[in-house]
Amino acid sequence: MYVLEKAPAKINLTLDVLYKRPDQYHEIEMIMTTVDLADRLEFFLLQEDKVEIVSENRFVPNDERNLAYRAAKLLKERFQIEHGVKIKIDKQIPVAAGLAGGSSDAAATFRGLNRLWELNLSTEELANLGAEVGSDVSFCVYNSTALAKGRGETIVELPAPPKCxxxxxxxxxxxxxxxxxxxxxxxxxxxxxxxxxxxxxxxxxxxxxxxxxxxxxxxxxxxxxxxxxxxxxxxxxxxxxxxxxxxxxxxxxxxxxxxxxxxxxxxxxxxxxxxxxxxxxxxxxxxxx
Ligand SMILES: C[C@](O)(CO)[C@H](O)COP(=O)(O)OP(=O)(O)OC[C@H]1O[C@@H](n2ccc(N)nc2=O)[C@H](O)[C@@H]1O
Ligand SMILES: Nc1ncnc2c1ncn2[C@@H]1O[C@H](COP(=O)(O)OP(=O)(O)OP(=O)(O)O)[C@@H](O)[C@H]1O
Incomplete structure (x- = not known):
């Protein structure tokens, strides 16, 4: 079995920092939206109990440093999935750019494995799991336009901004x-x-x-x-x-x-x-x- 997901880049239309929290994160308020520059992720079901990352981009790690790997491991452990997955990442979003490329790959992994492993989780449930992987992942699960609060994981969806x-x-x-x-x-x-x-x-x-x-x-x-x-x-x-x-x-x-x-x-x-x-x-x- 095989599933394909697109992982679009995000841009910030606003980003405000309110205060520093005791957990060392910053309380923020920001409006983000997506642009038509996207990684493509392919998910192949494996019978073996493993998560494998394949990418031709030398800046994309293929181990636990990869946010897509962490998303897959989290789902596997939380829902005791015995199958494995091979994730092919076709990287189009520049790395370490402020465009949430890694976070969007993690979000696409949550959406893709929800289908591949037939987990039937809601977008909200996937976004909550996303917050365990990184502050931008919840937004990327929604993949739309939103006001994000907290450390970035509290999402209020907004309509799409005017076309441009x-x-x-x-x-x-x-x-x-x-x-x-x-x-x-x-x-x-x-x-x-x-x-x-x-x-x-x-x-x-x-x-x-x-x-x-x-x-x-x-x-x-x-x-x-x-x-x-x-x-x-x-x-x-x-x-x-x-x-x-x-x-x-x-x-x-x-x-x-x-x-x-x-x-x-x-x-x-x-x-x-x-x-x-x-x-x-x-x-x-x-x-x-
Ligand atoms: C700059 C933004 O990309 C804007 O969307 C995000 O705020 C950062 O999101 P991210 O890269 O997913 O962030 P994380 O991987 O969760 O955190 C990376 C580091 O950024 C800092 N960090 C992040 C989010 C936040 N609200 N306050 C912080 O101080 C922390 O030092 C943290 O160790
Ligand atoms: N799937 C991934 N794609 C690219 N980089 C990844 C991925 N997973 C982990 N990384 C690591 O994360 C680091 C930051 O890359 P990323 O492209 O996510 O940054 P970013 O766009 O600045 O993120 P953000 O906007 O969320 O702060 C990279 O140096 C890379 O080693």
Whole structure:
């Protein structure tokens, strides 16, 4: 038996940090959505009792460091599954980019194995299990647009934002999510208008969304990686309606409504940035193509 799942990348339209919790995580409030840049995961039923990860991408670990492996192990142990699985990961999302690639692979594994092993778990149950693997995994299980609270695992689904094109550009040097959170100065935060962003999304107000893009981790990553600022400036110069860093970075995204403008930004970045993508904003569950 065989099952296929797509694992789309996410971007943050807002990211606010409220306070540091006793468990060392930060209490956050953020609005995330999905874009049409996705890994493809294939799940093959094995009679042997093992989880095997196969990927041609040398940055994708094939052991317990892989979040898809951890998701599969968690389901196997929790539901005492005697079968095994071989998971083939066709990696399209840049690694360590702030696009939740690993988390989305874990989420796709929860959805895929729910079908392959016929577990009949609800999306909510899968999202709760996802929180045990990583803070972004619950959102990725829903695979839509949502306001995430807590350490990221409390999900309130939202409608899809207005349709637009998204240009993604990833600086060469990655950043560690943990070190970005650790370097944030909490009493010096200019908070995003999260409620205003929720309303703009509900009203399908494209300019309202553009005007409220804000991520409080951006200044931290900017200070570690000057390429982030250079890419932001270049995107604005070449016609993006709004630009922001996603998650803890370092990937920057720009929003535009016309495809021709997205192409112009893409061409203007290709000279000094190796990883640039023009994709559509998805924002709601998508069928496999
Ligand atoms: C930056 C974001 O990607 C935005 O969506 C997430 O907040 C991070 O999500 P993630 O990579 O799934 O995070 P985890 O793997 O759970 O945590 C990585 C590290 O980030 C820090 N972390 C993460 C989430 C959070 N709410 N507060 C934190 O301080 C912790 O130091 C943690 O050790
Ligand atoms: N399935 C996976 N795909 C890619 N990287 C993975 C995977 N599982 C674990 N990793 C490890 O996780 C690290 C972070 O990769 P990932 O692409 O998930 O980062 P990210 O996009 O910054 O995540 P987030 O936005 O959730 O913070 C990588 O260095 C890699 O070693």
């Amino acid at each position: 094109w998204v240009v993604l550009a990833k600086p060469v040097q990655g950043v560690s999510t943990q070190s970005v959170y650790q370097s944030l100065v909490l009493d010096d935060i200019d908070h995003p208008d999260t409620k205003g962003m929720v309303n703009a999304i509900k009203q399908s107000d494209y300019l309202g969304v553009c005007n409220r893009l804000k991520n409080v981790l951006e200044t931290v990553t900017l200070s570690m990686n000057p390429e982030v600022a250079q890419i932001k400036e270049q995107m604005i110069r070449s016609g993006a309606d709004a630009v922001l860093m996603s998650g803890s970075g370092p990937t920057v995204f720009g929003l535009v409504q016309q495809e021709s403008r997205a192409d112009r930004i893409y061409n203007s970045l290709r000279g000094f940035c190796e990883e640039v993508y023009v994709v559509r904003l998805l924002g709601s569950h998508q069928k496999l193509d």
